Amino acid sequence: MIIRLKVNGEWRQADVWPGASLLHVLREHLGLVGSKNACEQGECGSCSVWLDGDLVCSCLVLAAQAHEREVQTVESLAEGPRLHPVQEAFLEAGAVQCGFCTPGLIVAVADLLQHDPAPSELTIREALAGNLCRCTGYAKIIDAVKLAAQKMGNA
Amino acid sequence: MRIHLPRTLDEALEIKATDPEAVPLAGGTDLMVLLNFDRLRPAAMLEVSRLPELRAWRWENGTFLLGAGVTYSRIVSSLTEFKPLVEASRTVGSPQIRNRATIGGNLGTASPAGDALPVLAAYDAEVVLIKAGGKTRTLPWHQFLVGPKRNALAPDELILGVRWTVTRGPGSFSKIGTRNAMVIAVAGLCLVMDEGQRQLRVALGSVGPTILRAPDAEAFASKALTGAGAWEDPRAALPPRVLEEFGERVAAAARPIDDVRGTAAYRRHACRVLGRRALAWALEDRKLRG
Ligand SMILES: Cc1cc2nc3c(=O)[nH]c(=O)nc-3n(C[C@H](O)[C@H](O)[C@H](O)COP(=O)(O)OP(=O)(O)OC[C@H]3O[C@@H](n4cnc5c(N)ncnc54)[C@H](O)[C@@H]3O)c2cc1C
Ligand code: FES
Ligand code: FES
Numbered sequence: 001m002i003i004r005l006k007v008n009g010e011w012r013q014a015d016v017w018p019g020a021s022l023l024h025v026l027r028e029h030l031g032l033v034g035s036k037n038a039c040e041q042g043e044c045g046s047c048s049v050w051l052d053g054d055l056v057c058s059c060l061v062l063a064a065q066a067h068e069r070e071v072q073t074v075e076s077l078a079e080g081p082r083l084h085p086v087q088e089a090f091l092e093a094g095a096v097q098c099g100f101c102t103p104g105l106i107v108a109v110a111d112l113l114q115h116d117p118a119p120s121e122l123t124i125r126e127a128l129a130g131n132l133c134r135c136t137g138y139a140k141i142i143d144a145v146k147l148a149a150q151k152m153g154n155a
Numbered sequence: 156m157r158i159h160l161p162r163t164l165d166e167a168l169e170i171k172a173t174d175p176e177a178v179p180l181a182g183g184t185d186l187m188v189l190l191n192f193d194r195l196r197p198a199a200m201l202e203v204s205r206l207p208e209l210r211a212w213r214w215e216n217g218t219f220l221l222g223a224g225v226t227y228s229r230i231v232s233s234l235t236e237f238k239p240l241v242e243a244s245r246t247v248g249s250p251q252i253r254n255r256a257t258i259g260g261n262l263g264t265a266s267p268a269g270d271a272l273p274v275l276a277a278y279d280a281e282v283v284l285i286k287a288g289g290k291t292r293t294l295p296w297h298q299f300l301v302g303p304k305r306n307a308l309a310p311d312e313l314i315l316g317v318r319w320t321v322t323r324g325p326g327s328f329s330k331i332g333t334r335n336a337m338v339i340a341v342a343g344l345c346l347v348m349d350e351g352q353r354q355l356r357v358a359l360g361s362v363g364p365t366i367l368r369a370p371d372a373e374a375f376a377s378k379a380l381t382g383a384g385a386w387e388d389p390r391a392a393l394p395p396r397v398l399e400e401f402g403e404r405v406a407a408a409a410r411p412i413d414d415v416r417g418t419a420a421y422r423r424h425a426c427r428v429l430g431r432r433a434l435a436w437a438l439e440d441r442k443l444r445g
Contacts, residue, residue, distance in 0.1 A: 129336030130249020
């Protein structure tokens with residue numbers, strides 16, 4: 001089936017298998033490979049995107065459900081070579097090791113800071129409960145969130 | 156695979172009448188997992204997550220009707236007057252899951268571990284089903300949830316929502332799992348005190364083939380409160396060991412099994428502890444409110 005959706009501000013179209021997930025269509029049809037495929041069951045958050053402004057796991061959205069709707073992926077955050085403050089904070093805090101979880105975390109953190117510009121540590125942990133990282137042990141990720149909050153407060 | 160993308164509930168019901176094989180798809184947090192892992196290949200699917208009629212709620216003469224398409228995130232942010240429901244909703248998955256997952260999906264899946272379900276059972280809720288022409292059918296929760304992952308939905312129906320009588324009084328939802336978030340309950344419990352009816356209701360999740368109420372424990376606690384005059388005076392002293400005895404009776408209502416998440420004995424013990432704590436919190440809450 002043909003689906004049409006607005007991705008990162010641009011209308012795109014793809015001819016997809018009707019049972020395909022939004023994640024599959026972003027990666028395999030639209031060439032947006034920032035969103036990662038790790039579990040395909042909503043457990044790891046590495047496929048996090050915004051669907052009409054809501055943070056969701058794109059592996060759990062049927063692509064057809066995104067027809068005529070707006071999707072924003074991690075690729076929308078940097079402006080050319082200028083990184084988003086959350087991305088800068090992850091680099092500066094050393095919150096990236098293998099990097100596989102990073103795009104999903106960046107999206108989840110950007111979403112958190114949109115709703116709560118100065119979250120407590122407890123709020124951070126709760127907000128990131130759906131993003132798994134097998135490398136860092138999370139301490140530096142939490143540092144990165146605090147750093148990003150500071151940067152965005154100062155900007 | 157045929158995909159239907161109706162814009163209104165009427166359109167969706169027409170489709171369900173002519174293509175009853177079409178599986179309703181709401182937040183997809185249960186269904187998409189099955190689809191991604193090839194455990195389900197429906198001939199057709201019917202997208203319902205955006206139907207405005209299902210995403211609404213309304214109060215009508217002392218009752219509340221919660222649309223099947225309302226997500227846990229919206230319950231947490233907007234329905235704060237229903238504290239146990241909010242508490243249960245907050246424990247579901249992660250923010251990503253709560254932004255998509257719906258009450259209708261929890262009812263549709265009918266898992267004994269569905270976290271909203273003990274709350275609906277403790278509210279004595281009824282499930283409202285609808286088919287083409289707007290014909291509705293209403294079933295008490297226990298006639299809708301008929302077994303593990305089995306419900307009474309007919310092929311030409313959709314779940315419109317769930318309705319309960321709004322009551323006054325304290326209540327809570329709590330669950331036990333291996334982690335503080337993203338966890339399927341090993342045991343879950345909802346307790347509701349209905350000051351108007353002078354009744355206490357308690358429901359259990361994950362400790363039986365479906366959601367269970369604990370009628371013996373309920374009657375015991377209601378009577379203990381009556382005997383002590385505590386319905387009139389929240390500060391009245393209850394006889395000793397009421398909490399312990401209540402916990403025992405709650406545990407006796409469980410019909411748990413051993414599985415990968417826990418043993419039957421552990422689950423029964425969890426019910427005892429959850430029951431005792433929930434009653435203690437409710438009594439404390441009444442004292443504070445006076
Ligand atoms: C990572 C993860 C964590 C989770 N954690 C929890 C948890 O902590 N607690 C918990 O209870 N659940 C949990 N779940 C399960 C799931 O999120 C819930 O059961 C949720 O309520 C399902 O809602 P949905 O809208 O996503 O349902 P869907 O997957 O869209 O549908 C589920 C079923 O309901 C049917 N259905 C949906 N809407 C209707 C309707 N209007 N009429 C008729 N049938 C309908 C569908 O046909 C399907 O059979 C989790 C799932 C994931 C992936
Ligand atoms: S790939 Fe979507 S949550 Fe893991
Ligand atoms: S950095 Fe490797 S999974 Fe997080």
